[in-house]
Amino acid sequence: MTDIEINALPALISVPRAAKLLGLPRASAYRYAASGDLPARRFGGRVYVITAEIRHLLTATSV
Numbered sequence: 001m002t003d004i005e006i007n008a009l010p011a012l013i014s015v016p017r018a019a020k021l022l023g024l025p026r027a028s029a030y031r032y033a034a035s036g037d038l039p040a041r042r043f044g045g046r047v048y049v050i051t052a053e054i055r056h057l058l059t060a061t062s063v
Helices: 003-007 015-022 026-035 055-061
Strands: 012-014 040-043 046-050
Touching: 003 055, 012 015, 015 026, 015 046, 015 055, 026 046
Parallel strands: none
Antiparallel strands: 012 046, 040 046
């Protein structure tokens, strides 16, 4: 993923989308979000990952 694509991401992304971008299984991403290892916020019944706080992870995985 290029810097332009990373910067074009919305402020919040779903956990499954974050998992796909980070190369993680979906269940692991939800587990990391629940433990606080993956920065996330709950809105209503849904959990979203804060894109600004994982940008460094996204750039590290885009080799």
